[in-house]
Amino acid sequence: MFFVIPFGSQTQYSFKKVFGVSVSQMELFEHVAKPLVDDLIHGKNGLLFTYGVTGSGKTFTMTGSPGQGGLLPRSLDMIFNSIGPYQAKRYVFKTDEKNGMEIQTEVDALLERQRRDNNFSVPKTPSTRLKADPEIADMIKPEEASKLDGVDDDSSYSIFVSYVEIYNNYIYDLLEETQEDAIKPKWNGGGTPVRQNTELIPPQSKILREDQNHIMYVAGCLEVEVKSAEEAFQVFWRGQKKRKVANTRLNRESSRSHSVFIIKLAQAPLDADGDNVLQDKNQISVSQLCLVDLAGSERTGRTGAEGTRIREAGNINQSLLNLRTCIEILRENQMCGTNKMVPYRDSKITHLFKNYFDGEGKVRMVVCVNPKTDDYEETLLVMRFAEMTQEVEVARPVDRPICGFTPGRRHRNQAFKDELSRRLEERGGPIDPGINTEESWDLPSLPSCELTDPHDDITLPRLIEALKNRQRVKISFGILFFLLELDTGLISKDNFIQEQNGKLLEKDRIIQGNKAEIERLEKKSKMQEHKIDILQKTTKIFEDDKRSLQHELGTREQRLQRELSEKRRMEQRLHGVISDTQFKWEKECERRVNALQLEMQNKLWVKDEKLKQLKAIVTESKTPEDRLPPKRSASPSPVPTTTPVRPLHRRSRSAGGEKWVDHKPSSSMDLGTVLQPVIPNAIQVSAPSEKALSKCDRYVLTHQEVASDGEIQTKLIKGEVIKTRGGGQAVQFTDIETLKQERKRKSSEGMSASGDGALTDVETRCSVAVEMRAGSNMGPGYEHHAVTKRRKP
Incomplete structure (x- = not known):
């Protein structure tokens, strides 16, 4: 394929099949989806993507329009055209809500149908709606109907469909009845709609889980059993109306979510007689076909998106980017021999289809291209990614035989029923004489038929009577032969019934043993329940005592904490008082010691001065003047100066x-x-x-x-x-x-x-001098x- 860029150069891409603008939906289905439908009927899984930029025609390719049905309605039509005569009755197959299937007997299925018919009534479509939902007959022309040959007629089939969307990386069930559907206006016969409720509750998102076979599935998703293509398409259209779409600059009805329509086919073999479905869960084969309409990648600058639209576009681009990343890592692991972990869990769309990429089914992708020049950059990325995906190889699953019965059981059973009905209708009538010969019958011998006299009235009546007897014997032998054949069939049936009765008796004995075991276990269970009740009561008493003791312990701990805190505060207060008192006494002692030292120094200095004066008096000459008492001076003796303090x-x-x-x-x-x-x-x-x-x-x-x-x-x-x-x-x-x-x-x-004259005494003068010396330069x-x-x- 050649892709012309705006500057005139060419870029070449290689694909398995390229369809032009004039290709029909029928031709596209024959090349793309029909092999996947064939695999679905033969017990294999399939996945089909539509991928491209916004406005490239992905939804039209998947859904189509009246007269031009897309891949989805054509797939449904082909499936039901192929398995229609071999479908099981409704509710014979039943989902176990864990991505598996169970088989019910005809009686249980009948009771299930009656119960559902009594509890649920299908609401009639209001006659006042403006536009009716399209029918599958409008989508597909009768001459374009497809049918698969070679369907296993010894199996019974049932179809289940589900429809989900992945919006903002959350999974929502489009078939789930929400309160938003319940409050839609309903007409009461007039022109005014009546609402039942005004409270809106948004739908709840679903989660992904893994079943016992390590297959990913949407937990809690509604799976609807359908019996015709029309019913399946109506279920799809009911969910399609709930899908998130919005008006952007690039597309008037742009898909804002990835939609996934899942067709699940359950098949199980018939029993040895070809009458009923074999009651063995291990013989059930479940295959599914996923039709995915991906939302288109887009640039917010071109769409003019704001608010919610920007967040939607970001989530869409992120999920598509994660899809590309997973494909690229798979390709790198296969080509380079590496073992890198594929980030399936980064996005819901890749996590849901993890098993397909790991080899659990066939994967196909339809790349839709818009030749507009404005979409060149986005289209270039799409083409590169689509070309790269062709190099990824996915392992094909191995076919598993369904059962070991001989084929043709359904036809043989039907032929036996037809022959038995025909013979019963003909019972008592003439039997074809060519079936038996006279040699195998004991017929009466014929009398002599020789006529010697033309007036003989005995020979001919006797011959006629003998012939009538032979005719009656033939009729009797024919009836006996038919009765013998019928008795043989009945004997074989009786033998089979006796065999089945023996098996039933054996099953009854097993059931009785199981019932006795169940009764014993129930008695043991009741005893254990009684013990559990006693233990629970004892535990409750102990728990009450524990709570009371814990409460008392907590109260005492709080009281102890308060006492400890009070004690610490008291200790701190006492320590503060002791330290303050100790400091005060230390200061007081220091003051007193200093005062005593100063006093003793003053006394010592006074004594020294007195001794000096006495020595001077003794050593000086004894003159008359000296004998006189000393005169008092008006001014005090000079006080010795002290060194200034710096x-x-x-x-x-x-x-x-x-x-x-x-x-x-x-x-x-x-x-x-x-x-x-x-x-x-x-x-x-x-x-x-x-x-x-x-x-x-x-x-x-x-x-x-x-x-x-x-x-x-x-x-x-x-x-x-x-x-x-x-x-x-x-x-x-x-x-x-x-x-x-x-x-x-x-x-x-x-x-x-006193004044200056008071400082005449030597002792007083000396003490004053010492005091002034101690307090100099200090105020x-x-x-x-x-x-x-x-x-x-």
Whole structure:
């Protein structure tokens, strides 16, 4: 196939079959879908995709229009034309809701039909609807009807259909009756529709599960048994009206979801007599044909989609992309010998058909192409993907024989019935004389028929009577022969019935044994249930006791926790009081010791001065003037001067040879005390920075706060600078050092309230001098104490 691009060059793609624009739906069905229908009837699975961009004709190819039926209605018509005479009665085959089939007897099927007919009534189509649903007779012309030859007439068939859609990667059942269908307007005979309910509940999404044969299926999906192509097509059309479509710039009715119509064929062999379906679940063969109408890939810029349409287009493109990814990985595994995991679970459409790609059936794809120039880029991707899928090889399943009975059972049974009916109708009538000969019968001999006298009236009547007797004997022998044949057939039937009765008796014995076993198990079950009830009551009592004990334990634990917390608070309070009291007493003791030391120093100094004066008096010459008592001077003796106190800086105890970052906020106050924290070889900053931290090993933060006594205390918070993995710096705090200033008013005792003339006594003058020396440069009546505390953070 050649695909012409807008610039004039050509791109060539190879496909198994290329159909032009003038191809008919019948010709397309003959090449594409008919082999899949043939495989379906012969017990094989099939999958058919329609793939392409938006507006390329995928839905028309699958569904068609009146007079031009698509692949789906033609497939249904061919299936029922082929297996129509061999279909089982309704409800003989029954789904087990686990992707399997069960077989019911004729009696159970009859009861099932009666029960469903009583419980459900098919609603009649309202006569006021504007447009009737299309019939399959309108879609397919009579001369285009197809039929498959070579159908196994010794099997019984039944068709089940289901219809789902994958919308926004969620699976919804299009055949499920929702409340939205129940509240549709219904006419009451007039012109006004009547609503039954106004509450709308959206349909629930379905989930995918795997059956015992590892086949994926939609759990909870409604499967409808159909007996004709018309009924199947009406079921399809009922679901088609629920499918999500929307109006876009590229397509007036654009499909917004992937639709999957599943045709499931169940077949089972007839019994040895060819009358009924063989009651053996293991002999059931289930095959299915999936017809998938994929939503088209599209670009949101071209469609002008907004809101919900954008999300729909994104989910559609993502699911198609995952389909391409799975096909590409399958191709790579087959061509390169790799064993990469195929991401089937990334999308519902690939997860549902995982078994087909793994070899559980035949897969075919119809690629629809729109020759418009605007669709060139999307069409190019479609063509590349479709060409690549041809290189993926899928293993074919092996045919499984259904049963070991001889073929032709249905025809032989029908011929026997016809012959028996004919003979019963002819019973008592003349039998064809050619069937039997006289040699096999014991007929009476004929009398002599020689006539010697023309007036002989005895010979001819006697011969006539003999002939009549022979005729009666022939008739009797014919009837006996027929009765013998009939008796032979009846005897064979009786033998078969006796054999079946023997089997039934054996089955009855087995059933009786099973019933006895069931009764024993029921008694045991009741006993166990009684024990379980007792254990449950005991367990309930124990659980109640456990709950009460747990409640009591919880209450006690809460009380204990409260008591413990109260104890901890009391301990903390007592520790605080003890520490405060200890600190106060330490200060008081220190003050008293300092006062005593100062007092003793003053007394010692006074004694020293007195001894010096006494020594001077003794050693000086004894003049008359000296003997006189000493004169009092109006001015006090000079007080010895003391060395002025200069501010001392206190070096931090942690300061060593490391380089520090000294972080002093701009809000720090200068207290003007003697002891000041100073750290040599430090970088002083008012705010920390990465540049300063990268140059130093240690970090100190000066923090000031008001203590409980109203004084300002300084805290030195120290840490180590470490490098982080990202190339930055971080600080790990290791120590806190506290500097606190205390001020106390000295006692004014011993100070004379008199004027300058009162300081004439040597002892008084000396004591005053010592006091002034201790308090110099510190303000009147105050002492400065620097208290240092260290603690680990």
